[in-house]
Amino acid sequence: MLAEKEENSIKRSVVDQNLKELISSVDSIYAVVLSSIDGHPIARQAQDNFEDSKLAAMxxxxxxxxxxxxxEANQNGCDFVIIQNQDGFLALKRVGRKLVLTTLADKSINMGMLLSATRQAAEKLYQEIT
Amino acid sequence: MAELKFVITGTAGVGKTTAICALSDVPPVATDADTTDELSLIKNTTTVAFDFGEVILDDGVRVRIYGTPGQERFRHMWEIIAEGALGLIILVDNSRPDPLQDLMMYIDNFQQLIAETGFVVGVTRCDRSDRVSIDDYYSYLESRELFCPVIEADPRSREDMVALMDALMAMLECA
Structure with missing residues (x-):
């Protein structure tokens, strides 16, 4: 039990470190959320106050x-789900079987930058925690 | 009317996805994700967006059936799914601690749909617990000034699920 707790706290610090790197990697990224695949928030980094529990479920x-x-469209390997809006972007990417990484950016971001930063963080998280 | 849309809701694990698989004449669509919380004690996956199936009636009418996620944090999907629906099937797990409370939660959340259309209640796992009887459900509904058929049903049984759908369609015709 103790070992499990210790392992969890190490994972927590690895997760926080990765999310911090992602949010500081590109100026236009203003929030990142890691949540479980069934909609529970796990960790977040945000420039301002940020409510993530509903966002995690959605x-x-x-x-x-x-x-x-x-x-359904016979396209394999869903890589990102991207929501593009007047005010900005959300990029959703699965991390392994159990996690989802969501990156929120304002409209000044270059979409390629957003996707590549999100991908890098997702791959690193996958290697380090799953 | 060439197309009908019905919604199935109820607590997590009651058998909504199973019911749609049993009913559907086309390969059903399920949006399930691995469970990572206490629900994993009961089941390995849970619906996070919706389940979808289609029943083709004898006269060629297609009934589109949407199953909602059961867990309350997915209530955003409840509103989306309820839009344009013509009827609601609420499945209640009779073996849970307080099935009437469960029923009340879904009645309250789908209030608008219920007021505008009609609903039926399917009671599952009656073989595991008889603390609450079908009469108790009727009394409860009466106390809320609601009336609808309450039917014992096994979500795995196509026959039972068709009976629920028939009851719902009869309700809608009366209304």
Whole structure:
């Protein structure tokens, strides 16, 4: 039990470190959220106060739908679900079986930058915690 | 009317996804994700967006059936799914600690849909617990000034689920 707690606290610090790197890597990224695939918030980094519990549940629904729509269209390997808006972007990316990484950026971001920063963070998280 | 849309809701683990699989004449769509919380004691995956199936009636009418996520944090999907629906099936797990409380939660959350259309209640796992009887459900509904059919049903049984759907359609025709 103690070992498990210790392992969890190490994972927590690895997660926080990765999310900090992601949010500081590109100016236009203003929040990042790691949540479970079934919609529970796990960790976040944000420039301002940021409420993530509803967002975590909604990104879970959205990612699942995106993945199913891709399959229905016979396109394999859903990589990102991207929501593009007048005010900015959200990029959703699955991390392994159990996690989703969501990156929020303002409209000044270059989409390629957003996707590549999100991908790098997701891959690093996958290697370090799963 | 060539197309009908029904919604199935109820607590997590009651058998909504199973019911749609049992009913659907087309391969159903399920948006399930691995469970990572206490629900994993009961089941390995949970619906996070919706389940979808289609029943083709004898006269060629297609009934589209959407299953909602059961867990309350997915209530954003409840509103989306309820839009344009013509009827609601609420599944209640009779073996849970307080099935009437569960029923009340879904009645309250789908209040608008219930007021505008109609609903039926399917009671599952009656074989595991008889603390609450079908009469108790009727008394409860009466106390809320609601009336709808309450039917024992096994979500795995196509026959039972068709009976629920028939009851719902009869309700809608009366309304």
């Amino acid at each position: 990104t879970s629904s959205c990612l699942a739908l995106g993945e199913k729509i891709a399959m």
